[in-house]
Amino acid sequence: MIGIQSAAVFCGSAAGSNPAFAAAAEALGEGLAAFGIKLVYGGGGIGLMGVVARAAHKAGGELVGVMPEFLMQREVAHIGAGELIVTPDMHTRKRRMFELADAFVILPGGLGTLDEFFEILTWRQLRLHGKAILICDVAGYAKPWVAILEAAIANGFAQASARDLFEVIDGVPALLARLAMLPKPVSQQATLL
Ligand code: AMP
Numbered sequence: 001m002i003g004i005q006s007a008a009v010f011c012g013s014a015a016g017s018n019p020a021f022a023a024a025a026e027a028l029g030e031g032l033a034a035f036g037i038k039l040v041y042g043g044g045g046i047g048l049m050g051v052v053a054r055a056a057h058k059a060g061g062e063l064v065g066v067m068p069e070f071l072m073q074r075e076v077a078h079i080g081a082g083e084l085i086v087t088p089d090m091h092t093r094k095r096r097m098f099e100l101a102d103a104f105v106i107l108p109g110g111l112g113t114l115d116e117f118f119e120i121l122t123w124r125q126l127r128l129h130g131k132a133i134l135i136c137d138v139a140g141y142a143k144p145w146v147a148i149l150e151a152a153i154a155n156g157f158a159q160a161s162a163r164d165l166f167e168v169i170d171g172v173p174a175l176l177a178r179l180a181m182l183p184k185p186v187s188q189q190a191t192l193l
Contacts, residue, residue, distance in 0.1 A: 002184045004132075007032060008040040008101035010116040011048040012109030013075055016141075021108045024138040024172050025051035028107065031176040033061025040100045042093075043067030043084055044075035048107055057081040064100060068093045094119065102185055103132040105175065108141040117145070124165045131185050133166040136175045142168050 009032075015022050025048040032039050032052075039056045042049050043065025056063050063082035067075065068090050078084045087093040098120065106117045123129055135142045146168055152158040169175045 003180060004037060004102035004182045004184050006038040006040055006101050007103045007105050007179060008097045009049075009052050009105045009107060010042075010109065010113050010120075011052060011107035012113055013042070013044055013047040013049055014110060015047050015051065016108055018139050020139045021048060021141070022051050024136065025107055026055040027172040028052055028105065028136070028175070029055025029057075029061070030059045031172060032056050032179075033059035035176060035180055037061075037179065038100075039063040039082075040097050041065055042075070042097075043078055043086075044071070045079040046076045048109065050076075050079060052107070053079045053082070066093050066096045066100070098123070098129070101131065103134065103179060103182055105179070106133070106135045106142075108138055114145070121165055125162065129185070132182050134175055134178060135166060135168045136172060137168050137170050138172075 009028065011025060029039065029052040033056045039053065039061060041053050041063065044050060044067065053063055053065065057079065065078055065082060065084045066087060067077050067084060068087050072086065085096055087096055104120050106113065120133055124133060135145065149158065149162060153160055153162060169178055
């Protein structure tokens with residue numbers, strides 16, 4: 001089996017209030033490097049995003065950041081290592097990250113991370129892709145996210161099969177073990193829109 005070669009990590013541009021979040025981000029960056037999985041990330045050097053990227057780079061991993069031009073200053077672009085792709089806007093950024101990634105990992109984050117998770121999830125619901133979406137639960141942060149989806153199912157706004165569109169995995173070691181089992185997606189071409 002040919003395994004995945006890259007994974008996009010969606011996570012906070014802040015570090016969050018619990019030190020467990022940064023510890024998880026660091027372990028994820030190191031683990032991706034150890035597994036030879038290229039990190040696709042938002043390109044910023046701040047928050048959990050910066051922690052994952054620096055850890056992956058320090059451990060000898062490959063990484064590519066994708067940053068829209070207007071956020072270059074605000075998000076303290078780039079950690080000075082790996083490739084940086086600058087896009088004209090947010091939508092192009094998301095599309096590039098989607099195209100470059102064989103799978104998606106969600107670490108704790110804020111509104112941007114929620115948006116990225118739900119967008120990639122809805123693209124999968126629409127069968128625009130079949131790439132794995134793995135939420136890494138750290139200190140129970142994923143629970144309310146899952147609760148929103150359960151509420152949508154319970155109230156008849158989503159089908160029960162929506163539960164099969166993503167996986168919630170407790171902690172980074174289990175997440176890395178799951179990533180290592182994933183086959184490379186069949187189509188490398190984005191089929192969006
Ligand atoms: P946050 O989780 O809010 O810290 O944001 C994490 C990432 O999502 C950052 O790279 C942001 O650039 C990105 N982001 C922030 N706001 C949005 C938004 N409205 N739509 C999509 N992505 C966003």
